[in-house]
Amino acid sequence: MHKTTEMPDWQSFRTKADLQQAAVATFEPLRARFTPGRAGLELGATGAIHNEAIALMEAFARPLWGLVPHAAGGGDSDLWPLFLQGIANGTDPEHEEYWGDFGTKDQRMVEQAALGLGLALAPHRLWEPLNERQRDNLFRWLNQINLVDRSNPNNWLMFTVLVNIGLMKVGLPYNRAIMNEYLDTIDSYYLDDGWYADGKTDQRDYYIPFAMHYYTLIYAKLMEGEDPGRAARYRERAKRFAEQFVYWFAEDGSSLPFGRSLTYRFAQASFWSALAYAGVEVFTPGVLKGIVMRHLRWWFRQPIFAPDGLLSIGYAYPNLIMGENYNAPGSPYWAYKTFLVLALPDDDPFWLAEEEPLPALGAASAQPHARMIVCRPEGDRHVTALASGQMANFDMAHSAAKYAKFAYSTLFGFSVPKAYYGLVQGAYDSTLALSECDDHYRVRRFCEEFAIAERYVYSRWLPWRDVEVRTWLVPAGVWHVRIHRIATGRPLDAAEGGFAVRRPADFAIREEDAIMTVPCGIAAILPWGVSGIANVEGHGQAEMIYPDANTNVLHPRTMIPTLTTRLEPGEHWLVSAVIGATHSEENVRRWARPPRVERAAGGSAIVVRDPESGEIWCEAPVSRSRTDAQ
Secondary structure, three states: OOOOOOOHHHHHHHHHHHHHHHHHHHHHHHHHHHOOOOOOOOOOOOOOOOHHHHHHHHHHHHHHHHHHHHHHHOOOOOOHHHHHHHHHOOOOOOOOOOOOOOOOHHHHHHHHHHHHHHHHHHHHOOOOOHHHHHHHHHHHHHHHHHHOOOOOOOHHHHHHHHHHHHHHHHOOOOOOOHHHHHHHHHHHOOOEOOEEOOOOHHHHHHHOHHHHHHHHHHHHHOOOOOHHHHHHHHHHHHHHHHHHHHHHHHHOOOOOOOOOOHHHHHHHHHHHHHHHHHOOOOOOOHHHHHHHHHHHHHHHHHOEOOOOEOOEEEEEOOOOOOOOOOOOOOOHHHHHHHHHHHHHHOOOHEEEOOOOOOOOOOOEEEOOOOOOEOHEEEEEEEEOOEOOOOOOOOOOOOHHHHHOOEEEEEEEEEEOOOOOOHHHHHOOOOOOEOOOOOOOOEEOOOEEEEEEEOOEEEEEEEEEEEEEEEEEEEOOOEEEEEEEEEEEEEOEEEEOOOOEEEEEOOOOHHHHEEEEEEOOEEEEOOOOOOEEEEEEEOEEEEEEEEEOOOOEEEOOEEEEEEEEEEEEOEEEEEEEEEEEEOOHHHHHHHHHOOOOOEEOOOHHOOOEEOOOOOOOEEOOOOOHHHHHHH
């Protein structure tokens, strides 16, 4: 019987050896999950949009994102003979576990990238042990990616590039022309300030750091001799991106939950691993090391591993409700992309450095290409993003919740609906939910107009053809102010939700004692956070909503401070102040002193002031169009 690998103390790992041990420990539960021919891993019974045979292959391939860098950096694992047998059988057309042929866009193309990386970084493990027939089979199966139609106008183009790099590195025929064509297309997606779009879309999510930049940084490292121009360009873009992306990370290691594919979890930090791997100098090695290691420690404190040691589908806990239709049981192992730093030699500056805190950052960072303002209030320890203008380019589950809420937070996360009847099923945190007085609610999805200014974000959205909502979001320290001008041709019920805060898990805290009210305002004051909302104009009453369990991505049970009102046909203004902060005496005191909000002379702007000093934080031009607002 194989000896079970002892799981490390996640809170103590600081060194390369610690991270190697963590990788090996998380590989170990996979051992008993191989199919008889070793070409698949059976990790669960849930399904995805692709068939079960492809899901088995995906589960086989994704751990290689960790196993390959582990081997490249000198690590050893006795799982390699099992993976080699799987590669040999999976690429053998005569074997019953053959991975199959494909001629168009296919999930197997995604998983081929890990094999390309293996050929490039760890040929001594993945290539050299194969015999001639096995090598021929592997080449033929991988080369299918060069023969499919050109129907992948997004980050998928880089899978073809990575496969060809791997083929080139082991002396096999590769397609330089298709690499150049695809890289030119990737360049056409570049925006500015380090930001790409993932194709011609309105998404600016983690696919920018853990796909567009991650793959191009690997290219910059592996192809700098053959293609120095692109290598330099990719490094420079990554440097510029890092200066904005660093704002997404809190000092405790957590990162903003936002967008799709959150089940990839600590892949959120894979950009920083790729930055170190490619030798990009933007922050000190100690800063990079601190970001990566704190992030990993934060994640391994969360219950993301099932009792059998396998990564679950979900975010901070197992949760199928927030998953995507392409999330099969093996999908979460894309998280292993952050293990790329294990490919660095022991004497690399990354490993020799002492961890350093985040660099000095401002209280707010307007990021127009990300379509958000990222806020880090002085004296608080979490990150909030105020967003406008994002939406997925395909209709995924809960896309409005993942992209179009007003605010996203490292402390409070965000919620997805469990169903769509009433406020409890809908879990409408950080958004304005509107219904035709029948408990079936609509929220902001696509924006007809949007603007990202230095001190506010703006959007115009149409929940119905005869209902127009113009929304301004203004950061104000640990608060933010929401301003809506609603023109409606029908009666509506409106519900404005604050941040969803974790409910007590035992009897040590009486839930009712944690709730504090002010006239038309309500908050939950708990040891782990302060979440509240107060009416400024237009709202009728305040109440605490207790949404269905497992709707929030961070916490299974939450409550949402909410303002509600009834709107008759006509024009209405709804203005509220929302607080979301870590618990401290100062933040509890701040709950009782929301920002001052007033109309400017002539009514063309709403002014938001510091409640104590009277200093103007923002003048939002509330009556202007997108063009004027900018």
